[in-house]
Amino acid sequence: MKHLLLLPLCFLTIFVFAQKKNSGYQLHIHKTSLPIKIDGELNEQAWKDAAVADNFFMVLPMDTSHAKVKTSVRMTYDAQNIYIIAVCYLTKQAPYMVESLRRDFSFGKNDNFIFFIDPFDDRTNGFTFGANAAGAQWDGSLYSGGSADLSWDNKWISVVKNYPDKWIFEAAIPFKTIRYKKGITQWGINFSRLDIKEAEKSSWTPIPRQFPTASLAYTGTLIWDEAPPEAGANISVIPYVLGGLTKDYDAKKPTTYRKDIGADAKIALSSSLNLDLTVNPDFSQVEVDKQVTNLDRYELFFPEKRQFFLENADLFANFGYTNIRPFFSRRIGLGVPISYGARLSGSIDKNWRIGVMDMKTKSQDATGLPAQNFTVLALQRRLFARSNIRFMFVNKQSVNYQPGKDSTKPVYSLYNRNLGIEYNLASVNNAFTGKAMMLKSFSPGKSTGDFVHAANLLYTGKKWMLAWQHEIVGKSYNAEVGYVPRNNYIKINPQIGYNFFPNRKGK
Known part of the structure; x- marks a missing residue:
């Protein structure tokens, strides 16, 4: 019996620590x-x-x-x-x-x-x-x-x-x-x-x-033959100045002027750690999104293309699943000017990766939207050969705002926070991959039904494909800075596949 109990442990040891x-x-x-x-x-x-x-x-x-x-x-x-x-x-x-x-x-x-x-x-x-x-x-x-x-x-x-x-x-x-x-x-x-x-x-x-x-x-x-040379000072700054004027002659309105100035900067703190800074960004150079026809009742997902958010984007964007993302960078600056932002991301060593971001958006008088601050912390620790565990915290905070004070304007949330942890499995030979995660949101007046649990396991063989995935999203789960098209559902999705390879002799 003791030998039988040791067999799974031996298999797990080989599975996790096997050589490249x-x-x-x-x-x-x-x-x-x-x-x-x-x-x-x-x-x-x-x-x-x-x-x-x-x-x-x-x-x-x-x-x-x-x-x-x-x-x-x-x-x-x-x-x-x-x-x-x-x-x-x-x-x-x-x-x-x-x-x-x-x-x-x-x-x-x-x-x-x-x-x-x-x-x-x-x-x-x-x-x-x-x-x-x-x-x-x-x-x-x-x-x-x-x-x-x-x-x-x-x-x-x-x-x-x-x-x-x-x-x-x-x-x-x-x-x-x-x-x-x-x-x-x-x-x-x-x-x-x-x-x-x-x-x-x-x-x-x-x-x-x-x-x-x-x-x-x-x-x-x-x-x-020797350690690669240090990259040395690596700093790039991209400033811009934008001006213009507009006048409505039919309405006989006075001329309005546009005067904008801003800059983006990228600073390599080390050969593996990068700091991005931005002040009053314009993003006018970003490639436009593809035109897509939406035939369902949920919003479409468009990938991030702004360079400020791209380096080490997986630290922030790949937490969760396709339709359960606690953080989606395109929620920041969506039709609202960004005042400034800073983003630190990269690898501390072979085992640790870190991502920290803080951004501030401007208020809008026409809609009553207050200035908002966005803070994100992502931390990843390597486990075993290729697996890792991640922690993420997302905070959206309205600045100097009292909800409902002005009855003529829409009411916006005072804050929304998300806290999550996930384990990503990847075997040495890539045959087994999977993920298990837990998320909890924090919003004013909501204290129950704000959890998410999801997990999947995929086996990919030469002929067989076996997969299991389940998702449980609470009715009050809220990710205002994420991408979660719907909540209050349970989804179970098992799959099995078999590849047929014809065995035809040559000519």
């Missing part, structure tokens, strides 16, 4: 003092001296052999940049397949080369860069073990050059562009290639075909 899957795949990167010109040509001595990553594995349509389409990758660095060059060979001379030249193109509709870096080697967060065969860039931040936020855009340069038998991607990524911890000499790394003509997706390290090549659980290791 592809730790044996290593690429050594060495510092160079030789010049490198980003031109898509493999002719510099620095590239001839660099180690090569090749012999890629096929991921799709099969994951049991090496890739038919050959790819080779080299990396080096100097005091300012990380350099990478990828030679993407062709099996036959034919036009490359490209759908679009827009940034962050659709992955499955373009011949492309993309790579993924995990600067903390925690198999949870990182960055992705790449390009399609026509040179359109792709970049984003990685979170939750391999999900990509392509709204994150940053400064780096790349060139793609086409040849009859290959195309070459070459890039320089400044150390100031990414976040990493000082002194770490091993990063997670992987390279992905998609060739539509051959209908083949490949990866430097072997990845089961049920997972995307962005899965950080399956990265290899980038070994530095």
